[in-house]
Amino acid sequence: MNKIISKENFSANVVKFVVEAPLIAKARRAGHFVMVRVGEKGERIPLTIADADVERGTITLVIQRTGVSSTKICALEAGDYITDMVGPLGKATHIENFGTVVCACGGVGTAPMMPIVAALKKAGNRVITVLAARTKDLIILEEQMRENSDEVIIMTDDGSYGNKGLVTNGVESVIQSEKVDMCVTIGPAIMMKFVSELTRKYNVPTVASLNTIMVDGTGMCGACRVTIGGKTRFVCVDGPEFDAHQVDFDEMLMRLGGYREQEKEEMERKVLHKK
Amino acid sequence: MTKRDDTWRVELRAQMKAKERTNLHRVEMPELDSEYRSHIRNEEVNLGLTPQMAIQEAHRCLDCANPTCMDGCPVNINIPGFIKNIERGEFLEAAKVLKETSALPAVCGRVCPQERQCEAQCIHVKMNKESVAIGHLERFAADYERESGQISVPETAPANGMKVAVVGSGPAGLSFAGDMAKLGYEVHVFEALHEIGGVLKYGIPEFRLPNHIVDVEIDNLRQMGVRFMNNCIIGKTIAIHELEQDGFQGIFVASGAGLPRFMNIKGENLVGVMSSNEYLTRVNLMDAANPDSDTPVYKGKKVAVIGGGNTAMDSVRTARRLGAEKAIIVYRRSEEEMPARREEVIHAKSEGIDFMTLHNPIEYIGNESGRVTHMVLQVMQLGEPDESGRRSPVEVPGKTVTVEVDEVIVSVGVSPNPLLAQSTPELQTSKRGTLVVNEDTLQSVSMPVIFAGGDIVRGGATVILAMGDGRRAAKAMDEWIKSKLK
Numbered sequence: 070m071n072k073i074i075s076k077e078n079f080s081a082n083v084v085k086f087v088v089e090a091p092l093i094a095k096a097r098r099a100g101h102f103v104m105v106r107v108g109e110k111g112e113r114i115p116l117t118i119a120d121a122d123v124e125r126g127t128i129t130l131v132i133q134r135t136g137v138s139s140t141k142i143c144a145l146e147a148g149d150y151i152t153d154m155v156g157p158l159g160k161a162t163h164i165e166n167f168g169t170v171v172c173a174c175g176g177v178g179t180a181p182m183m184p185i186v187a188a189l190k191k192a193g194n195r196v197i198t199v200l201a202a203r204t205k206d207l208i209i210l211e212e213q214m215r216e217n218s219d220e221v222i223i224m225t226d227d228g229s230y231g232n233k234g235l236v237t238n239g240v241e242s243v244i245q246s247e248k249v250d251m252c253v254t255i256g257p258a259i260m261m262k263f264v265s266e267l268t269r270k271y272n273v274p275t276v277a278s279l280n281t282i283m284v285d286g287t288g289m290c291g292a293c294r295v296t297i298g299g300k301t302r303f304v305c306v307d308g309p310e311f312d313a314h315q316v317d318f319d320e321m322l323m324r325l326g327g328y329r330e331q332e333k334e335e336m337e338r339k340v341l342h343k344k
Numbered sequence: 345m346t347k348r349d350d351t352w353r354v355e356l357r358a359q360m361k362a363k364e365r366t367n368l369h370r371v372e373m374p375e376l377d378s379e380y381r382s383h384i385r386n387e388e389v390n391l392g393l394t395p396q397m398a399i400q401e402a403h404r405c406l407d408c409a410n411p412t413c414m415d416g417c418p419v420n421i422n423i424p425g426f427i428k429n430i431e432r433g434e435f436l437e438a439a440k441v442l443k444e445t446s447a448l449p450a451v452c453g454r455v456c457p458q459e460r461q462c463e464a465q466c467i468h469v470k471m472n473k474e475s476v477a478i479g480h481l482e483r484f485a486a487d488y489e490r491e492s493g494q495i496s497v498p499e500t501a502p503a504n505g506m507k508v509a510v511v512g513s514g515p516a517g518l519s520f521a522g523d524m525a526k527l528g529y530e531v532h533v534f535e536a537l538h539e540i541g542g543v544l545k546y547g548i549p550e551f552r553l554p555n556h557i558v559d560v561e562i563d564n565l566r567q568m569g570v571r572f573m574n575n576c577i578i579g580k581t582i583a584i585h586e587l588e589q590d591g592f593q594g595i596f597v598a599s600g601a602g603l604p605r606f607m608n609i610k611g612e613n614l615v616g617v618m619s620s621n622e623y624l625t626r627v628n629l630m631d632a633a634n635p636d637s638d639t640p641v642y643k644g645k646k647v648a649v650i651g652g653g654n655t656a657m658d659s660v661r662t663a664r665r666l667g668a669e670k671a672i673i674v675y676r677r678s679e680e681e682m683p684a685r686r687e688e689v690i691h692a693k694s695e696g697i698d699f700m701t702l703h704n705p706i707e708y709i710g711n712e713s714g715r716v717t718h719m720v721l722q723v724m725q726l727g728e729p730d731e732s733g734r735r736s737p738v739e740v741p742g743k744t745v746t747v748e749v750d751e752v753i754v755s756v757g758v759s760p761n762p763l764l765a766q767s768t769p770e771l772q773t774s775k776r777g778t779l780v781v782n783e784d785t786l787q788s789v790s791m792p793v794i795f796a797g798g799d800i801v802r803g804g805a806t807v808i809l810a811m812g813d814g815r816r817a818a819k820a821m822d823e824w825i826k827s828k829l830k
Contacts, residue, residue, distance in 0.1 A: 092581045106538060112630065112638035113538075137638050153538040155575040160766075284630065284639070287536050287577065288761055289546070289602040290622035294613060301606060301613065306762055320613055323714035327615040331640035339638070 070150045074127055079209040082134045083177065084143045085119075091126030093118070093156050099184035100162030100278065100310055103128070104286035105142065106153040112138045115283045115305070117181030117255075118157060131180030131209070137335045158286050159309045162276075166193040168250035171273075172218070173240050173264050175201035178256030179210050181278060185253055187217040194251075195219050199239035201256070205230035236260055237267045244271045252276070254313060258325060262318035269314050277313035279304045281321065282328065295321050346425040346441055348407065353428050357407050370474040371401040378694040385633055385665045386550045389691055390454070390483075395435070398484040402431035405476045408467055413478060416465035418812025419445050419452075419519065423462060427481055436496065439489035442482060443498050447522030448515060448561045448811065450490060451544060453483025454553050456808045457685050490560050497567045501528035506825060509534060509592040511578040511764065514542020515807040516598035516798030518565060519814030525568040527822050532592070533570060536577045536763075539629060542600055544807070546629040547621075549658050551665070552688075555628075579767035584794070593828075594793060594821045597779060598814065601799035602761030606754055607650070611708030616642060616716040620649070620659040620755035633666050644751025646670045648719055650705055651755035652682035657692050659753045664695055671697050672747075676704035676724050676737040702726070704737065706744070708752060716752055721745050760800050778803050785820035786813060795821050 072089040079085055093103060102117045120129035134143045145151070162185050170189050174182040179200060190196045198218040202208045203226045215221050223231025224239040232239065236256070243249060244267075252275040254264040261277045268275040281304045284290040293304035298315035302308065346353070374391040375381075381389055393401065405427045413423045422441050429438035442449035458479035466475035489495055507530040510517045518541075521531045539545045544558045566572070576582065578595075587595055604619030606612050623641070626632040632641035647663040649656050652675035664671040673692070675682060678701050682689060693699070702724040709718040723745065727738035760777040772780045772790035779796040780789050786801070788794035797813025799805060 092576070096581055096583070108638075110631070110634070110637045112640075141638070153575050155536060155538070155577060155581070157580060158577075284622055284625050285537060285546075287602060287763060289604070290625050291604045291606070291619040292622045294606075296613060301608065303603070306603075306766070320714075324613065324615060326713070327715075328640045335638065335640065 070152065071154045073145055073147050073149050073151065076145070076147045079131065080207055083207075083209055084132050084134075085180075086130045086132065086145070087127045088130060088151060088154070089126060090128045090154060093154070094121040094123050094126050094128050097121050097128065097157035098161030099164065099188040100159065101157035102159050102286075102309060103130070103154050103156030104158065104283070105130075105151055107138065107141045107145065108152055111141065111152060113153075113284060113286065114138045115158070115280065115286055117278070117280070119180040119183050131177070133177035136332050137339050140336075140340050155286070158305060160307070162188065162253075162310055164188045164192050169195040169197065169248060170251040170253060171197050171199060171240055171243050171249050173199045173201070173236050173252060173254040173256070175236050175256035175260045176207070178254075178260070178278075179214075182253070182255045183210055183213055183217075185255075186214060189253075190217045190219075197222065197243050199224060199236055199243070200231075201225070201236035201239065201260075203227065235263070237263050240264060241267055244268070244273060249273050252313075253278075258318055258322050261313060261316075262322070265313035265316065265318065275313040276310050277316055278310045279308055279316070279321065281325065295324075346422065346429065346437070348409070348424065352432060353407065356428055356432055360403060362406050365404050365406055366468060366471060366473060368400070368404045370404065371397050371477050371480065373477075373480055378691075381551065382664050382695040384551075385662075386554075388554055389551050392487055393480055393484045395488070398430050398435075398481055399433065401477050401481055402427045404468070405431070406467055412465040412467065413462040413476075416461040416463070418461070418808050419815050421445050421462075421482070423478055426485055427476065427478070430481055430485060435485055435488040436492065436494060438485035440496050442485055443496065445815070446811065447519045447565060447814075449482055450486035450557045450561060451515070451553060452808055452811070453479055453486055454557075455548060457806060459686060461808065490557070495560070495564060497564060498522070498526060500526050500568050503530065504528040506530065506593045507532060507591060508821065508825075509578070509587050509595045510598065511595065512536070512542055512598040512600055512798075512800075513540045513562075513572060514598060514600050514798060514810065515544060516810035516814040517542065517596065518562065519811035520596045520598065520797070520818045521570045521814075522565055522568065523815055523818035524822070525565065525570050527818070529822075531570045533572045534576045534578050534582070535572065535574045536599075537629065538574050540572050540574060546625045547655065547658070549624065549628055549662050551661065552658065577763060579764040584764075584768050584771075584791070588793060593825045594795060596814070596817050596821065597764060597794055597796040597800055598798040598810065599761045599764055599800050601758035601804045602763075603759040603777075604754070605757045605759055607705065607756060609706055609708070611710060611716065612754070614708050614710040614716040615714045616644070616750060617708055617752040617754065620651070620655045620753050621758065623659055623753045624655070624662065627662055627666070641666070642751050643667050644749070646749045647751045647753065648672045648674050648747065648749045649753045649755055650674050651757075652677065652684055652701075653755065653757075654684045654688055656755035657684045657688040659755050660697050661692055661695055663751070663753065664697060668751075673697060673699045673701075674703050674705060674719075674721060675699070675701045677734060678702055678726060681734040700747075702737070703745070705752075709746075716749060718746050719749050719752060721747060758799070758804050760803060776803055785824070786817040787820060787824065792824070
C-alpha cells in the first residue's frame with residue numbers, strides 16, 4: 070500500500086501524483102518504471118517514474134487516462150492508497166556526455182522524459198527538448214522542461230501554441246540547423262516510429278523508451294516482447310530503452326492493439342456506464 | 345517424534361498380516377465428473393479421500409523396517425510414521441508428522457510426482473503391486489487438519505537473535521523459511537509480486553491447487569514468526585549489499601525460473617501467441633476470466649498448447665475451461681516421452697483435450713490485424729535416444745500440416761529470472777543464467793552470504809525438488825552462520 074501525498078491535474082486527462090515509496094525513491098534512476106495495481110480486482114500496469122525525492126521518500130507519477138486501469142488510478146485523491154506498487158524496474162537510461170541531445174516527446178511520453186532531460190543536462194550535454202501535443206491545453210511540464218533544457222521547442226498539431234506541426238518537424242529543424250549527437254524519444258509508438266525514421270535518415274543515434282503491454286513486469290510473462298534487430302527482447306528486463314533504429318515498430322503497434330476489443334468492452338462496462 | 349518401536353505401532357503392525365495388507369486394493373481418488381469439470385474453472389478435480397478410504401489405504405502400508413519410500417522423498421517425510429497414524433485414526437498426529445519436515449503438506453499431496461518419487465520406491469512396487477497411495481494420504485492428513493480448525497503450529501526454537509532473508513516466496517523459499525524459523529531465526533521473505541506463494545499462485549491452476557490451501561500453509565509459517573514482504577524485488581527495490589548492511593546473516597535466493605522460452609519461429613510474436621506463464625498468470629494470479637477483474641484474457645475457441653510438461657497440461661485444461669471448443673496439446677515426441685505427470689495427461693484426455701504428438705510448430709500465420717489464424721506443424725518421428733535418455737524427435741522430411749487456431753500457448757520451458765544477477769554482477773551465473781552453487785551446501789561459489797535453490801539453480805524442475813533445496817540450504821546456512829560466529 071502506497072499513500073498518495075498529492076494530486077495535481079495537468080490537463081483534462083493527465084494527472085500528476087506524488088506517492089509515498091521510500092525504497093523505490095532511493096533505488097530509482099532516470100528511465101526506471103514501476104508496476105502499479107489499484108484494487109483487489111485491479112490490473113498490473115507499468116508506469117514510468119517521472120521524478121523522485123529521496124529525502125521525502127516519494128516518487129512522482131504522471132498518468133494519462135486511456136483505459137479502465139488508468140482511469141481508476143486517476144480517480145484516486147490525495148490521502149488514498151495505491152494497492153500495490155513495485156519497482157524500480159527496467160534498465161536505467163544510459164547517461165553520458167554525448168554532446169548535443171534532442172529529446173523528442175509527446176503526450177504522455179513527456180513526463181517520463183523529464184528525469185532523462187535533467188540527467189542529460191547534469192552530465193553536461195546541450196539538451197534541446199521538442200515538446201509536442203495535439204493542442205495547447207495538452208502541453209504539460211513546459212516550465213520544468215525549460216529549467217533543465219538549453220532550448221525547448223513546442224509543437225502543436227493545430228498551431229495553437231508554439232510551432233504548428235508534428236514532433237518530427239521540430240526534430241528535423243534542429244538537425245538541419247546544428248550537429249546533433251544523440252536523440253531520445255518517448256511517446257506513443259507511432260510517434261516514436263516516425264522520429265526513428267527521421268533520425269535514421271540523418272544518421273543520428275536514437276534511443277526509444279517503449280511502453281508495451283505487461284502483466285508482471287519482472288520478466289515472467291513475455292507479453293511485452295518486441296523485435297529488436299531481428300531478435301525477440303523483453304521490454305521489462307531488457308529495456309525499456311532500445312536503439313530505436315533496431316525496433317520493429319510495426320510489430321509493436323500490432324501487439325499493442327492485441328487487447329483493444331476487450332479494453333473497449335471493459336471501458337464501456339466499467340467506466341462509461343457506471344456514471 | 346513417532347518411532348517404529350513405539351508400542352502403538354508395534355501393536356498396529358501385529359493387527360494384520362503383511363499378506364493381508366498387500367492383498368488390499370489401492371484406493372481410487374474420487375474426482376469431479378469430467379464433462380462437468382471441463383467447463384468449471386475453479387473447482388478442484390480431485391476430491392480427496394474420505395476418512396474410511398484413508399484408513400483402508402493406510403492398512404496397505406507394511407510399516408517396513410527399512411522404509412525405502414523415504415529415500416524417494418526430497419524432503420524426507422517420515423512416511424510410515426504419518427501413514428500409521430492415519431491407520432489408527434490419529435489424523436491430527438499424522439499431520440504433525442508431515443509438518444516436521446514439510447512446510448507445505450497440503451500442496452505436496454496435490455502436486456508432487458509421487459509416482460516417480462516415494463511411491464516408486466514403495467515395497468509393493470517391488471512385489472509387482474500398486475504402491476501405497478502415499479500422495480493421496482498426505483493430502484488427506486493435511487486437509488483433515490486444516491478443515492478441523494485445529495491446525496498445529498510446529499515448535500520453534502527460542503529466538504537466536506539472528507535474521508536471514510529469503511528472495512522469493514515459492515516452494516523453495518517457503519520450505520527454507522519454515523526450517524529456519526524452527527531453528528530460531530528471524531526470517532524475512534521478500535516477494536516481487538503482490539501475492540505470496542510464487543508459482544503455487546501464478547502458475548498452478550485452482551482446479552489442481554486452490555489458492556486458499558496455499559494461503560493456509562503460508563499463514564502457518566506466519567504463525568511460526570516468518571515475516572513476508574510483498575512488492576519487493578531484491579536486486580531492484582533493495583540491493584543485496586543493503587540486506588547485508590541491514591544485519592541479515594544469510595540470504596537464500598529462490599527467485600524461480602521467471603523467463604519464458606520461445607522457439608524463435610516465424611510468427612511467434614503475432615497477437616494471440618503467448619507464453620504459458622503469461623496465460624496462466626492472467627488467469628490464476630490476476631483472475632482474468634472473472635468479469636470483475638480488470639485484466640483481460642483471450643478466450644480462444646481453437647487453442648493449441650505447445651509442449652508436453654505439467655505447465656502445458658495446466659494451460660490446455662485452463663483453455664478448455666475458459667470455453668475452447670478445441671484444445672490441443674502439440675508435442676514433438678510421443679506420449680511416452682512426455683514429462684507431464686501421468687495423472688495430468690489422463691485428466692486432460694478425459695476433459696476432451698486432443699493430443700497431436702509427434703508434431704512440432706515451425707510457423708504461425710496471422711490475418712491482416714496480426715492475429716494468429718493458423719499454425720504450421722512439422723510431422724516428427726522418433727529417433728535414437730538423446731542425452732535426456734528419451735527417444736529424440738526427428739523431422740519426417742517434407743511432411744507438414746496446417747491447423748486452424750485462434751490462440752497458441754507456448755509452454756516449452758523457462759529460463760532463470762535475470763533480475764538479481766543483472767543487478768549483482770559479482771554473483772556467478774552459468775551460461776544458462778542459473779546461479780552457480782556448491783552442490784552439497786547450495787552456497788554461492790562467488791558470494792558466501794548467498795545460498796540458492798529451486799529453479800534459479802535447477803533451471804526448471806518441480807515443487808518438491810525446490811522444497812528439498814530449501815531444506816538443504818537451511819541446514820547448510822545454519823551451519824555456516826554458526827561457524828562464522830565462532
